[in-house]
Amino acid sequence: MASDTILIRDSAILTAAGWVQPGYVLVQGSSIATIGESEPPQTVVAQTGTVLSAQNSAVLPGLINGHTHLSQTFMRGLAGGRGLITWLKDVVWPMPAAIIPDEFYLAALIGLVENLCCGVTEVVNHHKLTRTRRHTDAMLDAVEVSGLRVTVARAWSDLGESAESEQVIIQDLEERFQTWHSHPRISFANGPLALWRCSAAMLIQTHALARQYRRTTHLHVSESADEAVMSKQRYDVRPVLWLYDLGILDTNVDVVHAVWVNKNELMVLSETGARVVHCLVSNAVLGSGIAPLNDMVALGVPVRLGTDGPASNDNQDLFETLKTAVVLARATVCDPQVLPPGTALRLATGGRVLATQAPADIVVVNLDHANAVPVHDITSALVLANYGARVESVIVDGRLLLKEGRLLTLDESALREACRVAAAHLRQRAF
Ligand SMILES: [Zn+2]
Known part of the structure; x- marks a missing residue:
């Protein structure tokens, strides 16, 4: 399996049949290759480029x-x-x-x-x-x-x-x-x-x-x-x-x-x-x-x-x-x-669910925090108890952009500082 594969495992997966828990999602290229219940096969784990272990998390369409x-x-x-x-x-x-x-x-x-x-x-x-x-x-x-x-x-x-x-x-x-x-x-x-x-x-x-x-x-x-x-x-x-x-x-x-x-x-x-x-x-x-x-x-x-x-x-x-x-x-x-x-x-979510062949636009939300525990109902926890959502990982078009809370595409700290400086200059000129 190529390095552009991403496996999300040990979490609840939102599918057309409801939440699969525990389950896994395998992303290959820009789409979802497989969704499965319980443990992913060892052969899949061994050959996957990136593995995200996401216990106590919900995996849903972005x-x-x-x-x-x-x-x-x-x-x-x-x-x-x-x-x-x-x-x-x-x-x-x-x-x-x-x-x-x-x-x-x-x-x-x-x-x-x-x-x-x-x-x-x-x-x-x-x-x-x-x-x-x-x-x-x-x-x-x-x-x-x-x-x-x-x-x-x-x-x-x-x-x-x-x-x-x-x-x-x-x-x-x-x-x-x-x-x-x-x-x-x-x-x-x-x-x-x-x-x-x-x-x-x-x-x-x-x-x-x-x-x-x-x-x-x-x-x-x-x-x-x-x-x-x-x-x-x-x-x-x-x-x-x-x-x-x-x-x-x-x-x-x-x-x-x-x-x-x-x-x-x-x-x-x-x-x-x-x-x-x-x-x-x-x-x-x-x-x-x-x-x-x-x-x-x-x-x-x-x-x-x-x-x-x-x-x-x-x-x-x-x-x-x-x-x-x-x-x-x-x-x-x-x-x-x-x-x-x-x-x-x-x-x-635009009514979407995770499914094989669907575009790999996926978010992993951590529900293992004081706002959400205990999670009796995953959907309710996501919608009503998810204050300051702990979005852990985000995949768009098969590309991992946010991994376990860290942006992979840019230096967020440097961006924030550049924005503070630029916005101050802009405000001086605008008003
Ligand atoms: Zn508007």
Whole structure:
């Protein structure tokens, strides 16, 4: 067996049949070769390049962070009690206006490391910093170095401040779709910023382009109550219904937030198969409200979880988001039976399980710590007791990136120091 094999043994493995415990997973190349119960055969152990002994651990598919903004990593802690629109004008717009590509590289890289160390193997980065190619290239360099699986939703607006021309938007999207079409870990998506900053014609045109390349459209919708009011004033219809009227709500669309949606809009989301990305911690930090997750799940709306950018969260810990999703969903309807841990975990993993031939995107979570012991129910321990998740090891596309708590791809201490220095310089220039 070659050196690119990784064996995880002596742990609980999440499969389609539930937890296999104890069990083992053998990774070969970029996919899972074998999953077995109890002890792996000695011949396998002897010929495996890397063996991870993971007693008292859970082995599961990597989590998916369905929405973040890596450009905001240097903006943590600056929300300062502002609501959405004030926060955008005071914090989120000035800092990107000042950031240089080298700083953006560091911000993106430490944001990706944060995701990785929190058990995320796949990130959707709604990429707003598009004003020069060097900024986008710097972010892509960070993605390459991180080893994570990333979809870059290329943000754009053609209305209002910092609007881009139709020609620039279309050309850049098309070029990115073509260039990154066959990369094993990196792809591009269409990322309109928000309904109030995008014209109907461009929403229709870019969504058609994305579909032509089998890519998604990923946009903020109804994050705050103000947006629903604006939509009514401008289009005489609520935001989700406006998108439906434009003909762009379908299974290729990520509706990010959907906090202020009524029953009718929920029905439309359900009928069209559009996916909601639920960014509940960010929504709560900005005082935007609580999206009706229970109704979405009950209606069969596909839902993923997202942290949103660090400027509004202020972290990218998807395990924290996962637990908060459960407790908020129960608190809002005074019912402890809604959103059981297994259902919630599927929102965070995209419904995936570990299986032979599946891509080797795997996380090993240590449950042998005071927060979790005793573990009566592994899923419950992961979702509800896993405070400050002890993510021990992470594999993406068959490559071991985090091994027993240590990053293998870069010097994290040096990265943190470089980020501290760069962020201080940036802040001086931005404000
Ligand atoms: Zn966002």
